[in-house]
Amino acid sequence: MGFTPEELQAARGRLVPDVAAPGLRVLFCGINPGLLSAATGHHFARPGNRFWPTLHASGFTPRVLKPAEEQELLDYGLGITNVVKRASARADELTAEEFREGGQELAEKVRRLRPEWLAVAGVTAYRVAFDDKPAKVGPQERTIGDTRVWVLPNPSGLNAHYPPAALAEEYARLRAAAFADEAEEGDARDV
Template sequence: MFLWNFIENLRNIVNRIEMATLQNGSSPVVKKRGRPPKIKPESGATPSKQTKITDNMKKTKRTVDRFKGVTKEELMTRLLPDRIKHGLDILIIGINPGLFAAYKGHHYAGPGNHFWKCINLSGMVGKPVTSDNDVELMEYGIGFSTIVQRTTPSAKDLTSKEIREGGKELIEKIKIYQPKIAVFNGKGIYEIFSKEMFGKKKKDFLFGRQAERIPGTNTHIFVMPSSSARCAQFPRAQDKVHYYIQIKRL
């Protein structure tokens, strides 16, 4: 009996509320499910965290000053001297000086170049050395030269005329100093030299000691993979070391 009276009272209360709502002219509010709609900020209002970052708000990419304020144009005016003398066992030949080598004033000074790491791993010198020791290496019978002396950001910036004339100058240099072995640092470098000097690109090329000699000399030719870290065929220093060991044994 008590429960029945309670339910009847509850129904009466609900009916009174509905009647009052209808008399006021308003309808009951039915809430929709889901997230509330986004409210657009008024003009001048501070954007929320969800506001897209504009181009002006994007973080500026930091540039690294590799040359400590020295411009590329200034570096391209610098020359990298040969490290050469009579009686060398090995003359390492590159295509031309890069910007970092010109900046440091030493051969193969670029931080990503594998040359000095391969020299050390092969035990060619017998003590740890870096590009700062390139002059000292002449006392160990190792010298350095390039086909073209002009400094450029890339070897692609050289002209065929420069390479042809540089190759002739290199031959004359080798005739004077007579190193036992001319080591070309990279297949591409040797192919350029061979095409300009012998008039054709060598077929069935293999790295290592070549059958030809430098024209007009008794200097043997050895071709090793490029010491550049960008050498796709030999991307790691460990992949190139055994060629340095071969040179050491010649």
């Protein structure tokens, strides 16, 4: 992934296609693509981002996927989108208006795709996009149609509030809720 600074800057404003399909268990939602993600065309592509290791550590995937393997998420009932579509070097380059518009577009996408859970990775982005200032990490009261909403910590390596183990624990809480019916079926078979 050896991109020059010029190549990375040229990726500014590009879009990264969603990895999504109707009826997913969990549609993960990042804040917006970083420049490396836009340059590669793959979500959470920066090596320091902890999204892929966290998905594995929390039990969502059987191994750590590489960003280029993101389409495999669909096999696990998972997908990825973003609140704001355009790529930027940092999330603080985005405006509140972009977040609000992104929240509206995201809600429309969720109504169309009908995942069981929408998991927004970033509480600040969620608060602005959905005008929900008191929101905290975890399940939300809000639903979008029949889709339940969960706010996750941002997996960025810059998020010092959540070391890897704590990040995996939060994602595992969502996994337990999203796949509770499978756990119940397993318990019934054990009887």
